[in-house]
Amino acid sequence: MDLEALKKDAALRAVTFIRSGMRVGLGTGSTAKYAIEELGRKVTSGELTGITAVATSEASDALARAVGITVEDLDPRPFDVAIDGADEIDPQLNLIKGLGGALLREKLVEIQAREFIVIADHTKIVTALGEKAPLPIEVAQFGVVSTTERLRALGATGELRMNGDRPFVTDNGNFIFHARFPAGHDLTAAERSLKGTLGVVDTGLFIGMATRAFVAAPEGVRELHR
Ligand SMILES: O=C(CO)[C@H](O)[C@H](O)COP(=O)(O)O
Numbered sequence: 017m018d019l020e021a022l023k024k025d026a027a028l029r030a031v032t033f034i035r036s037g038m039r040v041g042l043g044t045g046s047t048a049k050y051a052i053e054e055l056g057r058k059v060t061s062g063e064l065t066g067i068t069a070v071a072t073s074e075a076s077d078a079l080a081r082a083v084g085i086t087v088e089d090l091d092p093r094p095f096d097v098a099i100d101g102a103d104e105i106d107p108q109l110n111l112i113k114g115l116g117g118a119l120l121r122e123k124l125v126e127i128q129a130r131e132f133i134v135i136a137d138h139t140k141i142v143t144a145l146g147e148k149a150p151l152p153i154e155v156a157q158f159g160v161v162s163t164t165e166r167l168r169a170l171g172a173t174g175e176l177r178m179n180g181d182r183p184f185v186t187d188n189g190n191f192i193f194h195a196r197f198p199a200g201h202d203l204t205a206a207e208r209s210l211k212g213t214l215g216v217v218d219t220g221l222f223i224g225m226a227t228r229a230f231v232a233a234p235e236g237v238r239e240l241h242r
Pocket residue numbers: 043044045046047048100101102103112113114115116117118119122
């Protein structure tokens with residue numbers, strides 16, 4: 017079974033949690049895409065009515081509108097459900113997110129979700145965050161060299177995410193630094209100092225936010241709880 021089929025399996029399971037009238041947070045990335053498409057199918061077929069959504073990126077916003085979902089701006093009302101992918105998932109459902117470049121809007125939306133469901137294929141499961149993926153950190157463009165020096169002083173190595181020969185620019189006009197830390201570095205403990213670093217807008221550490229995960233493997237979809 018290929019990874020795309022697994023991502024879709026996980027996404028479809030998560031969408032079964034959405035009921036008519038719900039306000040939904042829509043994630044970003046290749047797994048979240050399947051959830052948005054499935055939700056659009058249920059909305060346009062009339063299986064679900066009264067759905068409103070907020071998207072976590074311009075790309076997901078455009079996709080959601082294209083498949084018939086009513087998309088709104090973010091306001092302080094809670095979401096009944098938010099569904100999104102992840103780059104790493106630890107046993108407590110702490111996450112690394114943001115390799116798709118959308119971590120800030122994802123965190124802004126998912127922090128307001130009563131139920132934040134993570135969808136992924138089995139390759140995203142780790143025993144400790146940072147095992148496989150770099151940690152994406154969104155940084156202001158202005159002073160980026162100074163900011164990355166401050167991050168290096170905290171033990172990070174890494175580089176700016178590039179788009180061809182220029183730094184990748186997020187939907188919010190910022191850059192992304194892909195940080196790596198020495199083996200055994202406790203990323204959840206480092207969150208406060210990383211976030212407190214001048215020039216850092218936010219990190220891809222999503223600690224204590226996910227309530228549930230659907231993780232698809234060739235044997236089937238596993239449901240995980242915090
Ligand atoms: O955090 C994200 C985007 O900022 C994505 O959810 C994460 O990168 C997983 O993406 P994919 O489903 O394509 O593997």
